Amino acid sequence: MRNLIDFLIKYSTWFVFAFYVIVSCIFLFDKNPYQHHVYMTSAGRLTAGIYDLSHNITSYFNLRETNEELQLQNARLEEELLGMKATLQMYQEKYYADTMVAPEPLRPYRFIIASVINNSIHRPYNYITINKGAKDGIKPEMGVFDQNGIVGVVNIVGDSYSRLISLLNPNFRLSCKVKGNEAFGSLVWDGKDPQIALLEELPRHTIYTTGDTVVTSGYSAMFPEGIPVGIVTGSEKTIDDNFYTLRVKLLTDFSRLSTVRVISSDISDSIKQVEIDENEGKPTTKQ
Numbered sequence: 001m002r003n004l005i006d007f008l009i010k011y012s013t014w015f016v017f018a019f020y021v022i023v024s025c026i027f028l029f030d031k032n033p034y035q036h037h038v039y040m041t042s043a044g045r046l047t048a049g050i051y052d053l054s055h056n057i058t059s060y061f062n063l064r065e066t067n068e069e070l071q072l073q074n075a076r077l078e079e080e081l082l083g084m085k086a087t088l089q090m091y092q093e094k095y096y097a098d099t100m101v102a103p104e105p106l107r108p109y110r111f112i113i114a115s116v117i118n119n120s121i122h123r124p125y126n127y128i129t130i131n132k133g134a135k136d137g138i139k140p141e142m143g144v145f146d147q148n149g150i151v152g153v154v155n156i157v158g159d160s161y162s163r164l165i166s167l168l169n170p171n172f173r174l175s176c177k178v179k180g181n182e183a184f185g186s187l188v189w190d191g192k193d194p195q196i197a198l199l200e201e202l203p204r205h206t207i208y209t210t211g212d213t214v215v216t217s218g219y220s221a222m223f224p225e226g227i228p229v230g231i232v233t234g235s236e237k238t239i240d241d242n243f244y245t246l247r248v249k250l251l252t253d254f255s256r257l258s259t260v261r262v263i264s265s266d267i268s269d270s271i272k273q274v275e276i277d278e279n280e281g282k283p284t285t286k287q
Contacts, residue, residue, distance in 0.1 A: 109224075109263055109264055110263075110264040111261040111262060111263060111264065112132055112136055112137055112138060112261070112262040112264065113132075113259065113260075113261060113262075114130035114131055114132040114136075114138075114162075114259070114260055114261075114262055115130065115131045115258065115259055115260075116128055116129070116130055116257050116258055116259070116260060117129050117130065117131050117161070119166075119254065119257050120166075121166075121168055121194040121254045121255055122194065124170070124191055125169050125170065125171060126166040126168040126169050126254075127155070127163050127164060127165060127166055127169065128144075128151065128152060128163070128164040128166050128257070128260075129161060129162070129163055129164075130144075130161065130162050130164065130260060130262070131160070131161060132160075132161070132162060132262065133157055133158045133159045133160045133161050133162050134157050134158065134159050135159050135160060136160075137264070138154060138157050138162045138262055139154065139157060140154050140155065140156070140157055141153060141154060141221065141222055142154040142222065142262050142263055142264070143220075143222035143223045143262075143263040144164055144260050144261065144262050144263070145223075145227065145252075145260065145261055145263070146252055146257060146259065146260045146261065148228075148251040148252045148253065149227070149228050149229050149230065149250065149251035149252040150167055150174065150216070150223065150227060150229050150252060151164065151166070151167060151252055151254075151257065151260050152164040152165050152166045152167050152169070152172060153165050153172060153222055154262065162262075166254065167187075167189060167197065167250065167252065167254075168189045168194050168254055169189060170188060170189055170190070170191055172188070172189075173186045173187065173188045174186070174187040174188075174216065174220070174223070174229070175187075175216065175217040175218075175219040175220050176199055176214050176215065176216055176217055176229055176248075177214070177215060177216075177217045178199075178202075178206060178208045178212050178213075178214055178215075178232065178246070179212060179213040179214070179215045179226075180212075181206050181207065181208070183202060183203045183205070183206040184202075184217035184219060185199045185200050185201040185202035185203075185243075185246075186199070186200050186201055187199050187200075187214070187229060187230075187248065188200060194254055194255065195249055195250055195253075196233070196247055196248065196249060196250065197229075197230065197248050197250055198236070198245050198246070198247060198248065199214060199232075199245065199246040199247075199248050200238075200243070200245045201243050201245075202243060202244055202245065202246060203242065203243060204241065204242055204243060204244060208232055208235075208246065209232070210232055210233060210234060211231060211232065212231070212232040213228055213230075213231060213232075214228075214229045214230045214231070214232060214246070214248050215227055215228055215229060216229060222263070223263070228251055229248065229250065229251065230248035230249050230250045230251050231248065231249045231251070232246050232247070232248060233247045233248065233249050234246070234247045235247065
């Protein structure tokens with residue numbers, strides 16, 4: 001208590017000065033309208049600035065909470081979208097399986113429906129990736145087609161995905177013939193137009209006309225005989241006069257490829273069984 005009294009006595013002059021200043025301000029702003037207006041305007045600006053700063057700080061922390069909530073909602077929506085895509089893909093494959101009519105030569109065989117997830121048509125060597133793999137029964141060298149024609153052959157197989165050698169790949173040669181003729185040649189893409197392939201090494205005596213259908217010859221462990229491949233649009237000159245080359249417009253539209261069918265290995269198994277039976281001299285029946 002003694003210290004408080006000593007402090008008040010020591011600074012009594014300042015306390016008196018502060019008291020008079022306060023009283024003077026009260027009289028000044030209360031009795032003088034102009035000064036009162038200036039005071040209220042300044043005080044309002046100061047108060048507004050304080051409120052604005054407080055609002056910004058509050059909004060910042062609220063924004064962080066809102067941002068976290070939005071991120072959680074976005075994650076949930078992405079999960080739902082992935083689930084919807086998977087469901088849609090399943091229904092698309094089911095619809096494709098129910099509505100697509102396989103060519104007559106393929107009807108005795110089983111198929112695996114797959115969706116195309118990656119495809120190229122303008123590269124020198126084109127490949128296709130599908131969403132089915134070893135766990136779905138896919139094996140290398142299985143033939144692949146869509147509702148229009150030949151697509152390619154399975155090249156590399158993973159657990160859940162597989163890569164195909166596209167028909168639009170010069171490394172892939174397909175034994176084909178003009179429908180109604182027994183002479184056959186090799187269908188190969190020349191790396192130019194993704195809609196056109198060349199049927200090479202066709203014997204000169206083969207009779208054809210523009211508009212004829214080109215089909216698989218059956219000399220393949222991947223495709224049976226008679227699957228439509230394309231339409232003859234013309235011919236090209238070759239160095240060897242004993243053979244000529246036909247230009248074939250492909251039935252498969254590789255630019256719009258979405259769902260395909262992979263032929264089961266029954267074809268190659270049947271051929272192997274035929275070869276074994278022939279070697280043993282037993283009569284066989286082609287499947």
